[in-house]
Every structure is written in structure tokens, then in C-alpha cells.
Amino acid sequence: MGVPVVPSLGAAAIAGEVGSLSLGIATLVIAFFIYNFIQTRREYEEDKAFGQKHGCMRMETVLPSSWPFALDVLKKQYDALPSQRLLAFQSQYFDEIGPNMRLALFGQDGYLTIDPKNIEAILSTHFEDWGLGSRRPGLYPLLGEGIFTQDGRPWRHSREILRRQFGRIQYQNLKVFDEHINDLISGLSAADDGIVDLQPFFFKFTLATTTDLIFGEAVGTLGDDAQDTFANNFDYASMVSALRLRLADFHWLYKTKKFKASCEVVKQYAAHFVAQALKDRENNGQESASERYPFILDLYEDLKDPALVRDQLVHVLIAGRDTTACLMSWAIFLLIRHPEVLAKLRSQIDSVIPDGQEITRAFIAKIPFLKCVINETHRLYPQLPVNVRVAVKTTILPSGGGPDGQSPVLIRKGTGCGWSTYHMHRLASLYGPDVNDFVPERWENTDLERKVGFGFMPFHGGPRVCLGKDFALSEASYAILKIVQTFPNLRLPPQIEMEKTGQERQSLTIVVTSAEGSLVI
Numbered sequence: 007m008g009v010p011v012v013p014s015l016g017a018a019a020i021a022g023e024v025g026s027l028s029l030g031i032a033t034l035v036i037a038f039f040i041y042n043f044i045q046t047r048r049e050y051e052e053d054k055a056f057g058q059k060h061g062c063m064r065m066e067t068v069l070p071s072s073w074p075f076a077l078d079v080l081k082k083q084y085d086a087l088p089s090q091r092l093l094a095f096q097s098q099y100f101d102e103i104g105p106n107m108r109l110a111l112f113g114q115d116g117y118l119t120i121d122p123k124n125i126e127a128i129l130s131t132h133f134e135d136w137g138l139g140s141r142r143p144g145l146y147p148l149l150g151e152g153i154f155t156q157d158g159r160p161w162r163h164s165r166e167i168l169r170r171q172f173g174r175i176q177y178q179n180l181k182v183f184d185e186h187i188n189d190l191i192s193g194l195s196a197a198d199d200g201i202v203d204l205q206p207f208f209f210k211f212t213l214a215t216t217t218d219l220i221f222g223e224a225v226g227t228l229g230d231d232a233q234d235t236f237a238n239n240f241d242y243a244s245m246v247s248a249l250r251l252r253l254a255d256f257h258w259l260y261k262t263k264k265f266k267a268s269c270e271v272v273k274q275y276a277a278h279f280v281a282q283a284l285k286d287r288e289n290n291g292q293e294s295a296s297e298r299y300p301f302i303l304d305l306y307e308d309l310k311d312p313a314l315v316r317d318q319l320v321h322v323l324i325a326g327r328d329t330t331a332c333l334m335s336w337a338i339f340l341l342i343r344h345p346e347v348l349a350k351l352r353s354q355i356d357s358v359i360p361d362g363q364e365i366t367r368a369f370i371a372k373i374p375f376l377k378c379v380i381n382e383t384h385r386l387y388p389q390l391p392v393n394v395r396v397a398v399k400t401t402i403l404p405s406g407g408g409p410d411g412q413s414p415v416l417i418r419k420g421t422g423c424g425w426s427t428y429h430m431h432r433l434a435s436l437y438g439p440d441v442n443d444f445v446p447e448r449w450e451n452t453d454l455e456r457k458v459g460f461g462f463m464p465f466h467g468g469p470r471v472c473l474g475k476d477f478a479l480s481e482a483s484y485a486i487l488k489i490v491q492t493f494p495n496l497r498l499p500p501q502i503e504m505e506k507t508g509q510e511r512q513s514l515t516i517v518v519t520s521a522e523g524s525l526v527i
């Protein structure tokens with residue numbers, strides 16, 4: 007008879023325990039909210055004091071929007087896409103509002119700038135205060151772990167090991183490009199029976215030079231089919247990665263099966279060379295294998311993990327191919343639209359390099375106008391036209407605040423700041439009234455580059471400045487020179503309409519290319 011008593015006592019005890027558990031949970035939740043509130047309040051007060059200490063004022067220039075979460079700003083960008091003139095469309099913001107502006111996309115404060123002082127702060131003077139934000143998850147499926155997806159200590163390590171490689175390459179002579187330049191020239195000669203689009207030739211050329219640089223001799227051992235499969239998948243995966251970057255925190259929305267499969271093909275391609283280099287080392291010893299695979303084996307010495315080596319290689323591939331191809335393509339695009347500039351360049355080349363003579367760095371140094379043409383191409387079409395960083399701690403932008411836009415602006419931890427090198431390079435305040443024209447002479451015998459400082463930064467600046475700058479300039483200079491030398495009648499096909507620079511149709515992925523290609527006759 008006593009049996010039922012026990013469960014009823016147990017039920018009461020359980021009910022009591024559940025009651026005190028709920029009370030405990032409720033207390034915890036309330037404590038959490040109170041703690042959060044106090045913490046947020048404290049951070050806010052600390053940030054306010056930080057802002058006062060630096061004389062910060064609110065940025066009063068705002069990107070106008072009328073829809074909730076500023077969704078109309080996104081819609082206008084989206085609507086401008088089919089015209090393929092998105093960068094030209096965005097110029098109106100800077101023309102009308104000024105070099106700095108605030109916007110509240112999805113309710114979150116963010117900033118846009120083309121002010122060299124602010125860009126210098128982000129990239130250089132306050133470098134430690136800024137991180138990559140959503141770039142890492144956006145690029146991770148394709149690139150994995152490496153210099154473009156890392157911040158802080160891991161980035162420093164990647165930078166150090168890759169810097170060693172580029173330091174070594176700088177002193178090589180231009181012969182490393184010879185075979186690929188010859189392929190480029192013979193490809194162009196074979197196609198020289200009418201209108202030719204140089205752009206795809208340049209992409210093929212820079213893919214060959216970059217793969218050669220990092221994979222060593224072995225690339226030549228792969229058949230054309232394997233190279234083409236890789237190139238197609240690399241193109242597709244890069245294109246989707248650029249979209250994911252634009253989606254920022256919403257990158258996860260775009261991860262299709264096709265994208266994943268393309269990333270896998272790219273990784274396998276790179277992994278194949280890592281495996282080959284390690285096998286060579288096993289069979290023939292470190293010293294001998296290092297002659298064939300210096301880049302891979304040096305990375306392996308440090309990273310000790312084939313997958314990490316593979317990832318760093320893919321990073322360098324993506325960094326090196328499209329950027330340099332676009333530079334060459336825009337340079338020819340501009341030269342054939344300005345025959346007087348092309349003639350001047352050709353005459354300097356002819357006067358310095360005797361016919362049939364091997365081209366060396368010393369020769370290139372004696373053609374200063376080539377550097378002016380490249381600088382001016384970089385100015386009008388910086389290959390990485392826009393970029394973004396996110397504050398990893400509370401910091402300032404030195405300029406843009408207050409009624410006159412001259413005071414520093416407080417940037418709280420977690421705030422994003424985008425900048426447009428493309429639009430900054432078109433500031434009349436830096437380059438004068440002919441800023442939209444192609445005038446390589448502006449770089450001739452002047453100290454313009456020093457004068458504008460961060461106002462000219464095709465390779466960016468500060469601790470993350472491009473590691474392949476010298477390599478890219480060498481290969482582009484050599485290739486442009488060789489094309490101008492080999493094809494003396496290069497010109498714009500008569501049926502092609504000449505538009506003002508910046509008004510032509512463009513394709514914008516991570517890089518900016520001409521949507522019509524670089525057509526010549």
C-alpha cells in the first residue's frame with residue numbers, strides 16, 4: 007500500500023526540481039542579457055571616449071536611400087548590371103556626394119571612400135585595426151588556407167614564405183617568359199587575318215607564366231585537354247568566388263554543386279604537381295628535385311603538409327593570372343585608340359632595341375615611356391577596382407567627418423569600409439582636369455607618383471602590398487613591347503566605335519575587363 011506514496015512524493019520532488027531548474031535558467035538568461043547590456047554600454051562609452059580623444063565627428067555625407075535597410079541602393083546596382091557600365095554608374099555617387107560617404111545597408115553602418123588619406127589609414131598607418139571580414143569564407147571553398155584568406159599571424163607566416171619565392175624570382179632574367187611570349191606571338195600571328203581579340207590570348211599567356219612559375223617544368227608534361235579542363239573550371243570557380251565576395255556575409259547563398267565540383271578540379275590540378283614534386287624529392291633527393299620544383303618544395307619545407315602547399319599555390323594562381331592579363335589587355339585597348347601614343351612608344355622601342363636583339367631588363371629600363379603607358383593604364387583601369395576591409399577593433403578614418411568633411415570619423419569594431427581605387431584614380435583633384443583621358447605623358451619626367459602617394463595604388467600599399475608586382479610588371483612590359491615591335495600595323499578595327507574611356511562596356515568580377523575584349527586588326 008505504501009508503493010503509490012513514493013511516486014507521488016517523487017512527482018512533487020520532480021515538479022519542485024523542474025521549478026527550480028526553470029528559475030535557474032530564467033536567472034541565467036536575465037543575467038546574460040544584463041551582462042550583455044552592461045558590456046555593450048561599456049563598449050559604447052569606451053568608443054565614445056576614444057572618438058572624443060581623436061576629435062572624431064560624425065560623417066554627414068550619406069548615400070541616399072528610401073527603402074528599409076537601404077535595399078534600393080542594392081536594387082539600383084543590380085539594375086545597372088545589364089548595361090555593363092556599373093563603375094561609370096557609381097561615379098555619380100562620388101561626383102554628387104563627395105569622396106566619403108556613410109550608408110546603412112541591412113541596418114548596419116558602413117562607409118565608402120575614395121579619399122587617399124582614409125585608404126592609407128586602412129592599408130598602412132592603421133593596418134592592424136582592419137581585417138578581411140567576409141572575404142575568408144567567401145573565397146575559402148576555392149582557395150582554402152593561404153595568404154588571401156588569412157589575417158594576423160597566419161597571414162604573416164604565409165607572406166613570409168611567399169615573399170622568399172618572389173625575392174628569388176626578381177633577379178631572374180626575362181628568359182623565363184620567352185617560351186610563353188613566343189607562343190603568344192605565334193598564336194597572334196596565326197590569327198592575324200582580320201579582327202583579333204587579344205584578351206583571351208593574354209589570359210592564356212598569364213596562366214602559362216604563372217603555372218610555370220609555381221609548378222615548375224612539370225606543366226608542359228600535361229596535355230592540352232587537362233590544361234583546358236583546368237582553365238575552364240578555374241574561370242568558373244573564380245567567377246562564382248567573385249559573386250560570393252559581393253554577397254559579403256550572405257556568401258553562403260551561392261554554393262552550388264557545380265561550383266564545388268569546379269573548386270575540386272582546381273585543387274586536384276594543384277595537388278597533382280605537389281605530389282609529383284614530393285615524389286621527385288623521394289626519388290632524386292632534395293637538391294636535385296628543388297631545381298625542378300623550387301616553389302613547391304620550399305613551401306613544403308615550411309608547411310610540411312601537401313594540402314597547405316596546394317592551397318597556397320592556388321592563391322598565387324588566382325593572384326597572378328587575371329590581374330596581369332587585364333593590364334596587358336587594357337594597355338593595348340588604350341594604345342590602339344590613341345595612335346599617336348602608340349607611335350611614340352614604337353619609336354622609343356625602335357631607337358633602343360636593335361632589330362632581332364634579345365630583350366633584357368636593361369633595355370626595358372631605357373624605354374621610360376613604356377612605364378608611363380603602364381602607369382596610365384593602371385590609373386584608368388586598376389585591375390582590382392574595388393575592395394573592402396572590416397574594423398577588427400575600434401579605430402578612426404582620418405578624414406570625412408563634420409560639416410566640412412575634414413575631421414576624423416570614429417569607426418566602431420565590426421564596421422565595414424569599402425573603397426574604390428577605380429574612382430580615386432579618376433579624381434581631378436589629384437590628376438587635373440584631363441583626368442578621364444589617356445595621357446601617359448602625365449607620368450613623364452615628373453614626380454607625380456610620389457606626389458599623389460596613396461592616390462595611385464594599382465598594387466595597393468602597406469604591409470599587404472602585392473607580392474607579385476615586379477613579376478607582373480616584368481611580364482607585362484616584355485609582352486607589350488614584343489607585340490608593339492612584332493605587329494607594326496596594329497590598329498583599331500574601323501567598324502569599332504570609339505567611346506570615352508570609362509564609358510565602354512565592362513565585365514566586373516574580382517578584376518575589371520573590357521566586355522568587348524581587346525579587338526585589333
Ligand code: HEM
Pocket residue numbers: 153154165168216321322325326327329330333388389390393464465466469470471472473474475477478479
Ligand atoms: C598587374 C598585375 C597585378 C595587380 C594589379 C595586382 C594587384 C594586387 C593588389 C591590389 C593586391 C592587394 C589585395 C588586397 O590586399 O586585398 C595584391 C596582392 C597580392 N598579389 Fe598581386 N597584382 C598583380 C599581379 C600579381 C602577380 C603576377 C602575382 C603572383 C604571381 C601576385 C601575387 C599577389 C599576392 C600573393 C598578393 C597577396 C599579398 C598579401 O595579402 O599579403 N600579384 N595584388
